[in-house]
Amino acid sequence: MTQAPLPKAHVRCQLNGQPVEFLADQHMSLLEVLREVLDLTGTKEGCNDxxxxxCTVSMDGRIVDSCLVLAPEVDGRTIETIEGMAPPGGLHPLQRSFLEEAALQCGICTPGFLISAKALLEREPDADEHRIRHWLAGNLCRCTGYDKIVRAVLRAETAMAPKAAAGRTRRKKSA
Amino acid sequence: MHPFRYVAAGSIDEAVAVLREHGARARPLAGGTDILAQLRAGRFELDALVDVKGVPEASALRLGRDGLDIGAAVPCYRIYEDPDVSAAYPGIVDAASLIGGIQIQSRATIGGNLCNAAPSADSIGPLIVHAAAVTLAGPAGTRTVPVDSFCTAPGRTVLGEDELAVSIHVPRPPARFGAAYERFIPRNEMDIAVVGVACAVVLDRSGERIESARIALASVGPTPIVAAKAAASLVGGPPSADAFRAAGEVAADEASPIDDMRGTIGHRRDLVRVLTRRTLERAVQRASGGTASGNTGRGTR
Structure with missing residues (x-):
């Protein structure tokens, strides 16, 4: 028996500060929508499970794996992806510190690490090394290793600290 | 992935109607962290997913006089970020703060963890020792099932194909109550329990005798195991290291583990001994007003 194809979901959301409207198959993931419908390929597919x-993105201010969010679930939500991270003509302090600490090699995990780390620093601007490692446990890197990534996050904390604290040294040295 | 309908239900009746229409070809969707991965892996096919996050009873987290109601669609972070819930329900908070990573905790729910019924589920043991019961809704109305009789086999529960879990009720703990959950995994975070042990104790007024105890084991049987004999061995006695060690021995006998890629039978029994002792220590510490729970990230490995 042939069935009529299911109607597409009509979704409206805020994406990187802009209102966005799209049509997607009801069973599509947010990750698929970002990459294949909206051409925002900065968010990467790794394991897809x-x-x-x-594929980490921010949804209503909380980090989620976009492979585990359905496109229609995004209706009315606020999404932020790596494309929305850098200010016009510049880099976010975390992006700069990842470059300075060489915290990336192949780069597939990098957008996810950046989005996760940004969410942490917005909540806990002076998270210590242990807290950073715990927060980033849901992000896997298979080439650089985690030490450089953790060092980059600590460096960004210093860069982002208010002037009064800007002169302080890092509390903990990475292993 | 086989195409399916996505239905955002706004009420229990709406959700039940969709489940009834599709029978076994529809399932409720809460956080989606298990079911979407399973669908994508081709474990089964569905024609409809019913999102219950918009069902008021399923998305409420309510701490009242008679206890805590955890809507089946409440994500883990809402539980461990609530200071009152954290203080009163330490065993459940232990589990909510170690399921997956931060991304998963933004979405994954205790209700989903229960309905997924993995033998290794982290939250089911803590729910059992906290004497929780789950309210199910179906075409004939609602019914309540104690969590310790909810799972029937790996991935199987008493939930009918046209029923959904609405919320989990956890009674208000009595005075001098403490609970704890710990698991063993080869990593620091983000892994599946090789063994998990949940314990709860109530101390008497003097704090020197155990008035009652409950112990539940994860990942050492097809369903969570209630270690009733181990718990009974503690009642009336002192909360001592010897008593905890003896309870661990009994619990290891009550476990029925298998050999698999994550561990051997012998290793698992040994872990039951160790984790039973440790969680009892921590539960008693909490019952005596000791350290609070919380998502510190300092898990044991």
């Missing part, structure tokens, strides 16, 4: 964090 919620283990690696490469």
């Amino acid at each position: 919620g283990n690696c964090g490469a």
Whole structure:
């Protein structure tokens, strides 16, 4: 028996500060929508089952694996992806510190790490090394290793600290 | 992935109607962290997913006089970020703060963890020792099932194909109550329990005798195991290291583990011994007004 194809979901959301409207198959993931419908390929597909964090985006201010969010669930939500991270003509302090600490090699995990780290620093601007490692446990890197990534997040904390504290040294040295 | 309808239900009746229409070809969707991965892996096919996050009873987290009601669609972070819930329900908070990573905790729910019924589920043991019961809704109305009789086999529960879990009720703990959950995993975070042990104790007024105890084991049987004999061995006695060690021995006998890629039978029994002792220590510490729970990220490995 042939069935009529299911109607597409009509979704409206805020994406990187702009209102966005799109049509998507009802069973499509947010990750698929970002990459294939909206051409925002900065968000990467790693495992596609919620283990690696490469597809991490922010939804209503909380980080989620976009492979485990359905497109229609995004209706009315606020989404932020890596494309919305840098200010016009510049870099976010985390992006700069990742470059300075060489905290990336192949780069597939990097957008997810940046989005996750940004969410942490917005909540806990002076998270210590242990807290950073715990927060980033849902993001896997298979080449650089985690030490450089953790160092980059600590460096960004210093860069982002208010002037009064800007002169302080890092509290903890990475292992 | 086989195409399916996505239905955002606004009420229990609406959700039940969709489940009834599709029978086994529809399932409720809460956080989606298990079911979407399973669908994508081709474990089964569905024609409809019914999102219950918009069902008021399923999305409420309510702490009242008679206890805590955790809507089946309440994500983990809402539980461990609530200071009152954290203080009163330490065993459940232990589990909510170690399921997956931060991304998963933004979405994953205790209700979903229960209905997914994995033998290794982190939250089911803590719910059992907290004497929780789950309210199910179906075409004939609602019914309430104690969590310790909800799971029937790996991935199987008493939930009918046209029923959904609405909320979990956790009674208000009595005075001098403490609970704890710990699991063993080879990593620090983000892994599936090789063994998990949940314990709850109530101390008497003097604090020197155990008035009652409950112990539940994860990942050492097809469903969570209630270690009733181990718990009974503690009642009336002192909360001592010897008593905890003896309870661990009994619990290891009550476990029925298998050998698999994550561990051997012998290793698992040994872990039951160790984790039973440790969680009892922590539960008693909490019952005596000791350290609070919380998502510190300092898990044991």
